[in-house]
Amino acid sequence: MKKYVYFWLCLLLFNCEKRDEGKIYKLEGLEASVEIIRDQWGVNHIYAQNQHDLFFAQGYAAAKDRLFQFEIWRRQATGTVAELLGERELERDIGTRLFKFRGDMTTEMQYYHEDGIEIITAYTKGVNAYIEEALSTPETLPIEFKILDTKPQKWIHEVVISRHQGLLGNITRELDIGRAVAKLGESKVKELIWFHPKEPDITIDPKIDAALLTSPILDLYKAYRQPVHFETSDILPVYRNPNQLSLLQSTHYKPIFEMPDPSWIGSNNWVVSSKLTEDKNTYMANDPHRKIAVPSLRYMVHLVAPGWNVIGGGEPEIPGVSIGHNEHGAWGLTVFSTDGEDLYVYDLNPENLQEYKYKGNWEKMSIIKEQIPVKGANDYEATLHYSRHGPVCYIDSVNYKAYAVRCAWLEIGGAPYLASLRMDQAKNWKEFRAACNYSHIPGENMIWADKKGNIGWQAVGIAPIRKNFSGLVPIPGDGTYEWEGYLPIVEKPNVLNPEIGFFATANQNVTPSNYKNWDAIGFNWSDPYRGDRINEVLGAGEKLNMQTMKALQTDYLSLPAQKLVPLLTNLLLNEKAVTAREKLLNWDFKLSPESIAAAIYVSWENELKTTAYERFVPEAGKVHIRGLQLKRIIDWLEQPSLQFKSSNPKKERDQFLRVTFETAIQSLEQKLGSDTANWQYGQQKFKHSYIQHALSEIVHDTISKKLDVGPLPKGGNAYTPNATSSNNNQSHGATFRIIVNTGDWDTTLGANAPGQSGDPESIYYKNLFQDWAKDNYFPLYYSREKIDSVQADKVVLNPQN
DSSP, rough: OOOHHHHHHHHHHHHHHHHHHEEEEEETTTTSOOOEEEEEOOEEEOSSHHHHHHHHHHHHHHHHSHHHHHHHHHHHHHHHHHHHGGGGGHHHHHHHHTOOOOHHHHHHHHHTTTTEEEEHHHHHHHHHHHHHHHHHSSGGHHHHHHHHHOOOOOOOHHHOOTTSSSOOOOOHHHHHHHHHHHHHHHHHHHSSOOOSSSSSOOOOOOTOOGGGGGSSSTTHHHHHHHHHOOGGSSSOOOBOOOTHHHHHOOOOOOOOSSSSSSSOOEEEEEEOOOOOBSSSEEEEEEEEEEEOSSSSSSSSEEEEEEEEOOOOOOOETSOOHHHHHHHHEEEEEEEEEOOEEEEEEEEEETTTEEEEEEETTTEEOOEEEEEEETTTTTOOOEEEEEOOSSSSSEETTTTTTTEEEEEEGSTOOOOOTTHHHHHHOOSSSHHHHHHHHTTTSSSSEEEEEEETSSSSEESSSSSEESOOOOOOSOOEEESSSEEEEEEEEGGSSSSOOOTEEEEESSSOOOOOTTOOOGGOOSSSOOOHHHHHHHHHHSSOOOOBBBHHHHHHHOBBHHHHHHGGGGTTTTTOOOOHHHHHHHHTTTTBOOOOOOOOHHHHHHHHHHHHHHHHHHHSGGGGGGTTOOOHHHHHHHHHSGGGGGTTSSOOOOHHHHHHHHHHHHHHHHHHHHHHHHHHGGGOOBBBBBBEEEOOTTTTTTTTHHHHHHEEEEEOOOOOOTSSSOOOOOSSSSSOOOOOOEEEETTTTOOOOOESSSSSSSTSTTTSSSSTHHHHHHHHEOOOOOOOOHHHHHHEEEEEEEEEO
């Protein structure tokens, strides 16, 4: 009996050892063995013996998790979407090639890190190693490849440094403002658009024929930047949805507020000094707000090798970590308004449409021709034109005009987030700030907190200096409006160890009033409410801890509600509206999912925005001014004479409030029924999160149920720290969150919905969605001991030979 027990114990130990060894793969291109430990939440912790293998393995693991996302990214980056989807995508591919980086690739790759060529090359080889592996067993490819009857193709360096998905500038808004000024005049546009902190000059130079600005000037640019859309004809018949029409008519995931928020791009971050925390450690918190999508935009990873020990997240197609921490400090980012684009208008030579006038002389455009493969058709030869300022996006041969976009992001170093490679190895504030000097795109608020007790903020982003124009309207390309170089990034606003003990940004203007270099600072910022609420909590005088950080990142308190609800107090309302008002007057102003008062308030806020837009934006301007910032509307309501022009502005304002509130209550009844007990804010008929895969509308139900995620109830809106957009179905917000206590790296918390994997068959495809929807976190462990304790899987990569 003892021998029998001993035999089974030995066998059990042997099997445990075999399990701990993990799956072993041999890959050509590795120099030494690499371990990849996946924790139970799906995060890969990569342990390599050298830098090359570290980034090779990062590329390999990321491609394995996000192969279809990688293939679509590759096609967008290389201008080969039409090869997959046909002629309707030709305009996109032409735009992609027109706005392609065409500088020296060696200089470009080396810009992001002193070993940039090695890192990007290793990463690309790792991606390709997995693609080779996947192609050897095509039956195991993710289902999207089967639906589209396609296979992934190899990556080149240009894919990694592509700018196609970056937060690049304001060129579409610039043209819209110019068109609005042409129709409404400067003063009306300034009344409607909240420009600050300085007053911009939005005069259109008389040399520009403003009537011609209605041409399709930016169609190529916009096509290049759009998400890829699939149609039924793109997929094999066996996968098609026979009931597509009825599905498209479904409304449960469509936004309640269709008008776009002019400042939807948002994020929160903050750092806290040790003098404000219970444990005397510094803290960093960050939650970037981007499109809610499946797979998620962000991807978490832990990279460990000699000289590297960094954990956090970034876009999966890019090596390194853009938000996270190493063993010395933690950092995060939000958008800092930076205008790196301008639209130039040229006079063309009637005798030669490839010549434009510059400083009194005719200059010849440079021309590049490219062959674009097109599914079901012959290759298309694109003729791409460039002026001295940049890509020529439209030639008007009738009126002898041409239009070009000058793009700061086409300079060396314009690939989004790649400069994070330098930040990943920073040991202190000085090194981190030096790394920030390489961060061209996007314009960001970079924050830092370290173990030595320092906290800091540095605005980054390549910033053209405009001495004689604002950059907010199109300008002549005749040489009278030129950039005076770029402001050195370290000369953008910054602070080290602020007296108040914290620094927070939420895309609002945080430029100090005594700042000097206003020529490189933008004029468009987000509403201040998220930032004001964060500052209110951090500055309340109470000692802060991780629980405070979590509560603040997921905070649903609405500062706009605090301003707006009191305005209802003395209004004469109908009976149903009076009952609804009573709920608001006894409310805590929190947009919690279970709150009925929150549903009433948000319905009213939406109605206020819709009605204000319809009433105050002239019809001629609506196509160009597509929304009003809530701050503007609240200013008008608090100071009625600013917008209500009758002899009794307050009475007119009150009538406006009464009508919008009663209409909002009527809308709620139509949407949720007459019983107010069913008016909870967070529900499928109101605020929720339903993440729809790009293919789900056109495939049959069995597959779409695998592809889509949700719906689950949500709270908040665009103006709460827990930012969930102003849509019925959350379209943007923080699917990625991180909170770091620099005194104990293993207490770091994270979120990344719906999951780490992009493969619908993976257990990590949507495993994080439910917790995220409930505002929960998971531990982002850093020490090997903790990581081993939550190991779910282990892979060992060995060299081929």
